[in-house]
Amino acid sequence: MLDFELYIPTRVYFGRGRCEEAGRICAGCGFKRPLIVYGGGSAVKSGLLERVRRSLEQAGIGCAVLGGVQANPTLEFCVKTVEFAREQGCDMLLALGGGSVIDNAKMAAHCVRTGRDPWEYTEKVIKPTDSLPVGVILTIAATGSETSDSAVLTNTATGVKRGLSCDENKPLFAILDPELSFSLPPYQTACGVVDILMHTMERYMCTNPDNELIDRMSEGLLTTVIEAGRTAMAKPDDYEARAALMFAGSLSHNGLTGAGRRCGLWAHKLQHEMSALDPRIAHGAGLAVVWPAYLEFFARRGVFTERLERCARKIWGEATIEGGIAATRAYFRELGMPGRLADFGLTAQDAEYMSRRCTKDGTVSFPSAVELGLDEVREIYSLCL
Ligand code: NZQ
Numbered sequence: 038m039l040d041f042e043l044y045i046p047t048r049v050y051f052g053r054g055r056c057e058e059a060g061r062i063c064a065g066c067g068f069k070r071p072l073i074v075y076g077g078g079s080a081v082k083s084g085l086l087e088r089v090r091r092s093l094e095q096a097g098i099g100c101a102v103l104g105g106v107q108a109n110p111t112l113e114f115c116v117k118t119v120e121f122a123r124e125q126g127c128d129m130l131l132a133l134g135g136g137s138v139i140d141n142a143k144m145a146a147h148c149v150r151t152g153r154d155p156w157e158y159t160e161k162v163i164k165p166t167d168s169l170p171v172g173v174i175l176t177i178a179a180t181g182s183e184t185s186d187s188a189v190l191t192n193t194a195t196g197v198k199r200g201l202s203c204d205e206n207k208p209l210f211a212i213l214d215p216e217l218s219f220s221l222p223p224y225q226t227a228c229g230v231v232d233i234l235m236h237t238m239e240r241y242m243c244t245n246p247d248n249e250l251i252d253r254m255s256e257g258l259l260t261t262v263i264e265a266g267r268t269a270m271a272k273p274d275d276y277e278a279r280a281a282l283m284f285a286g287s288l289s290h291n292g293l294t295g296a297g298r299r300c301g302l303w304a305h306k307l308q309h310e311m312s313a314l315d316p317r318i319a320h321g322a323g324l325a326v327v328w329p330a331y332l333e334f335f336a337r338r339g340v341f342t343e344r345l346e347r348c349a350r351k352i353w354g355e356a357t358i359e360g361g362i363a364a365t366r367a368y369f370r371e372l373g374m375p376g377r378l379a380d381f382g383l384t385a386q387d388a389e390y391m392s393r394r395c396t397k398d399g400t401v402s403f404p405s406a407v408e409l410g411l412d413e414v415r416e417i418y419s420l421c422l
């Protein structure tokens with residue numbers, strides 16, 4: 038186990054009906070005027086927005102409300118959020134939704150007081166200071182953004198999707214009320230399951246396989262999520278399955294399953310290129326295409342052999358690496374996820390474009406069991422065709 042630092046400051050309020058504690062929690066933190074941010078309308082339709090407003094009112098707190106964050110959130114909407122929060126004199130952001138709404142809130146929070154443009158932070162030239170606090174009411178188990186240090190935005194003008202990872206991105210609190218995810222369409226449930234699995238799987242593919250504690254914790258998480266995913270798909274209002282997925286989502290991406298490991302989320306990088314090219318591609322669906330190809334690439338190169346074999350055996354009950362990869366594909370298919378780039382209408386030409394984009398025309402590479410430069414990224418995308 039390598040040396041590590043782990044900082045998980047977000048206070049989690051977990052359980053049935055806890056979204057109605059938003060007012061009490063915000064009042065307890067001394068907030069006077071939250072900006073409630075939500076997405077395309079599911080929070081209105083489900084009645085969540087109204088419940089939260091009522092809860093704030095009962096706690097004697099005013100609020101401003103801004104809806105319209107789109108999936109794969111844009112820089113443009115983030116700028117709008119900053120301006121609105123400033124106009125309304127808000128002292129915190131309260132995100133009602135999933136990764137897209139939360140990331141929009143996180144990035145906006147860095148800019149309300151500082152007057153900076155959100156994109157400047159993704160360029161890593163300046164660091165966030167004096168950010169507004171962010172609270173989350175989670176409606177989809179997926180990205181783990183509710184406790185993670187990351188936020189991702191797309192600059193539609195340039196077609197670049199880029200993230201920022203820093204402690205300042207970690208929300209102050211997150212309300213995890215599994216019942217809020219009962220209303221998810223099956224496709225979004227499935228995308229979430231894939232993303233949760235990938236956050237732990239990517240860290241499992243580490244170059245220092247000497248961490249039995251984190252290996253076993255990861256294997257417990259992965260096998261639980263696989264089963265809970267099946268249950269939630271068959272029975273969307275199964276509380277225990279939704280609860281397992283929701284907490285697993287947070288645990289998968291708050292740093293815990295990467296503790297003491299040398300790893301990188303490079304399959305994620307390859308997926309982000311897909312959503313940058315076409316924002317209609319959901320993050321989890323893109324990962325379902327990239328991940329098996331990513332594993333096939335390593336198997337072909339004869340690296341990560343111990344990891345691939347252990348994963349096949351412990352997670353899928355398969356004796357061989359090939360069996361493990363086939364079982365991964367079969368599970369994603371069972372969830373109704375796409376299997377090829379062509380399922381998104383993407384072509385070999387698009388794969389070449391994404392390879393160049395991802396590696397900045399071959400000037401950037403990513404450290405893994407095999408250094409991933411332009412040729413390697415090209416090979417992985419070609420395995421997705
Ligand atoms: O917009 P609304 O109407 O709310 O609908 C959303 C959206 O269409 C819907 N939805 C969410 N909760 C629902 C619901 N529909 C019915 N009932 C509910 N309870 O689901 C759709 C997808 O929502 P979105 O927030 O886009 O999904 P997700 O949580 O997967 O977030 C994806 C974004 O997060 C980024 C991704 O790249 C992508 O931009 N990520 C963020 C990370 C982070 N900050 O740590 C890590 C991830 O790896 C990822 O990159």
Ligand code: ZN
Pocket residue numbers: 180232235236305320
């Ligand atoms: Zn992800």
